Amino acid sequence: MIANFQGLTLSEKSRLPHWWWRAVSGYLLWMLLLAIFGQHWVFARQQQQSAAQAERLAAFIRYEIGRYADVAATIAKSEPLVALVQQADFPALNRYLYDLQQASQSADVYLLDPAGLVLASSNYQSDSSYVGRDFGFRPYVQAAVKGENGQYYALGHTSGRRGYYYSAPVYQQQRLIAIIALKIDLEPIEQQQQAIAGLNGWHFLVTGQSQEVFLSDKPDWRFKTLQQQHLSAAEKERYLTQPLSPLGQQQQAALLAPAYGLWQMPVASSHQSFLPFSLELPEFGWQLVLLQRPQNAPLGWLLLFGTLCYLGSALGWLWLRERRKRRLQLLQHNQALEQRVLARTAELADTNQRLVLQISRREQTESALAQTEQELVQAAKLATIGSLSASLNHELNQPLTALQSYTQNTQRMLEKSMVTEATANLGAMLKLIQRLSNIIAQFKDFSRPGSGKNQPVELQKTLLDALGIVQHQCQRQGVKTRLKQPEQPLWVLVDPIQLEQVLVNILTNGLHAMLQTPEPGFSIVLESDQQQALIRIRDNGPGIEPHHLERIFEAFFTTKQRDGLGLGLSISQRIMQSFGGSLQVANHPPQGAEFTIRLPLHSPLQAPLPAPLQQPEPYAGASDA
Known part of the structure; x- marks a missing residue:
């Protein structure tokens, strides 16, 4: 139709009806508006994608840096x-x-x-x-x-x-x-995001307070400035002898979407256009800029869609009389549905790819966390020994003082040929030496690293060993211990050193909580059902603040004003989970906190023959019930 119109003479064109001119002008204006709308829609969708990606990148940066804030x-x-x-x-x-x-x-x-x-x-x-x-x-x-x-x-x-x-x-x-x-x-953070940016076809840069590029997935953009300005002396000290030169980017408005500014960025030996999206990181004084290549509106599809819509509107009054128009509209509907299906399929594929990347990163993080956790377990164990060092020193000093006195007396007896009395003194000295050996052996076994392998363990024996570790501190504080346990031994499949560490950590926390309690005491119950063994350790201290209960197992969270880094309970909970069990805490009325340990029972047939259960030596200042 337009080709025939171009072939008309001037006199023939002047004889065309006015509706023809209006139709052609309306058609051209419609197509221009449709092209502008389409370009705005494409850029808006890209900006939404950039915003989502920028939020994820900002969250990653905040986490990787912010987790060290305290x-x-x-x-x-x-x-x-x-x-x-x-x-x-x-x-x-x-x-x-x-x-x-x-x-x-x-x-x-x-x-x-x-x-x-x-x-x-x-x-x-x-x-x-x-x-x-x-x-x-x-x-x-x-x-x-x-x-x-x-x-x-x-x-x-x-x-x-x-x-x-x-x-x-x-x-x-x-x-x-x-x-x-x-x-x-910061370079490992940058390298990790550089790989992700390369896979998704976008780039990023992080600018500082003077618009200098501090981080970027493009090495050529680093240590460049976005604006022509002189840095202050303080900003120059930030980069020492590293020169900062202008990046040389240029800004221009998009042709069909002037509201969107494009950046001409230097890439290799040329400049490429990018659609920028900025996000402030005020906690670091940074600005994150995400850049992706601008996509052009599908002009061919817009031309087809606009023409069909325009013709459909102009010839709509003939729709009931011409069945061909009906079939055309049905075809348009099917095409639109097919495009939606294709678009949805593409979105699902993109989502699946992101999930695969997230799973890979999570597996790497879990591996690193597992290694760090093993190191923190040993560190927390040594910290527990340090908290018991005062009572250990007291327990060692008493036998040493007695040994000194016995030695001096024995020396005088031998000088006076009092052999019988000297022999009795030597027997007493041997008992004191054996007592010192037992005390040191307890702490030596507790301080050694765990084997990392689970094995059948008699739960009563491990509990008694843990009580032996804190026995001296209990005696110093006058803490009474009520212990209730079954006659038959309970077997669990655990690392005995790590389980003992968990028990000692809970007991030492209870001792610390009962420092100001008039009549401090523990109530310990060991019981079982058909599938699980349960250990309930309750103190009569002030208990745990209700708003602290939900955070008590978080790493680096502690209610102590001076001692501790807040790792003991977090590590203990992870140890219990690695055994297939659990560690829970709740306040017990009328006062005090109660820790509950649950562990799967291990079949006695799979364990070595147990030795007869040995009752603990009576604790000074303690009673069994």
């Missing part, structure tokens, strides 16, 4: 750290910081004096050790000197690697004695 402050309050700083035992400090770095999976942990000089560092064994270096110019050090918890991102002064830093002051009797700093290496 670690520096927690370490700064650690009693072992303060003690080592007071003793100026720098070799021990180096080893202690190395253990903390391994446990937290951070890049580095180091200790500075108030002037900013590094005293000890977790990387003390490497060639790029921080020990002896002056970081007093860093803002996170200056913040800690003022008594604040600092955070800062910068290029590493020694390593040359980008990192995020947390710091906290270390006090001794309200006097600043040191500063603890923790560094998170």
Whole structure:
């Protein structure tokens, strides 16, 4: 029709009716509006996709960095750290910081004096050790000197690697004695997201306070500025000798969608257009920009759809008279349905691909967490021994004092040829030595690492061993223990060292809770049904605050003001779950907390023949019921 119109002469065109001109003008205007709407719709959909991806990326960055936000402050309050700083035992400090770095999976942990000089560092064994270096110019050090918890991102002064830093002051009797700093290496985060961005066909960059590119999946974009401006002296210190040059991006409006600005970004030796989406990360002072290639509206389909709609509207009054128009509309409907099915299939395929990637990342994370958990189990066990060191010292000093007295008396008896009396003294000394050996053996068995393999274990014996570990502390506090257990031995399939650690951790927590209780006491019940063994350990302390119950098993959560890192109960719950059991806690009226351990019973036929159940030696200040 249009071709025939172009072949008409001027006089023939002038004789065309006005409705023809209006139809052609309306058709052209309709197609222009449809093209503009289609381009806006495509860009809007891309922006929705970018927003969702940016939120996921921002959540990942917040998690990977934010999970260390309180670690520096927690370490700064650690009693072992303060003690080592007071003793100026720098070799021990180096080893202690190395253990903390391994446990937290951070890049580095180091200790500075108030002037900013590094005293000890977790990387003390490497060639790029921080020990002896002056970081007093860093803002996170200056913040800690003022008594604040600092955070800062910068290029590493020694390593040359980008990192995020947390710091906290270390006090001794309200006097600043040191500063603890923790560094998170940002390059692994960037590399992981770089692989994901490459698979999905988008790019990202993270800019700092002066519009400088700090992180990006494109190496050529890093350490470039988005704006032509001079950096302040403070911003130059952030990057030290690393030069920052303009990125050279250009901004222009899209042809059919001027409301959307496109960025011309340098890629290799040319410039490519990208549709940007920005998201603020105010907690870090960053801005996340997600870039994806702009998609053009399907002009061919829009032309076909617009033409058919326009003709259908213009010829709609003939629809009842012409069956051909009906078949055409039915065909259009089928085509639209087919397109929706194809679009839905594509969405499902994309969702499936994302799920596969998420599962892969989760498996990697679970593997890393399993290794970290084993390290934390041993660390928590040693921390428990440390909390019992005072009572252990008391128990060892009594026999040692008696041995000294017996030795002096025996020496005088031998000088006076009192052989019979000296022999009696030697017998008493042997009993004291055996007592010392038993005490040390208990703590030696408890402190050794678990085998990592489950084996049949008699539950009563393990419970009695755990009570033996805390027996001395119970005697110091005057804690009475009521123990109820079945006559027949109960067998479970566990790692005995780890199970004993869980029991000792619960008992020591109860002892700590009953420090201010007038008549402290434990009530321990061991029972079973057809499938499970249950251990109920109840103290008569003040109990647990109701709003703390739901967080009591979280890592690094603790209600203690000074001692502990909040790992014991979290590790204990994971140990019970690895045995196929559970660990629960609830307040028991009228007062006190009750921990309940459930473990699957193990068939006695699969276990070695049990030795007769030995009742524990009577505890000083304790009674059995």
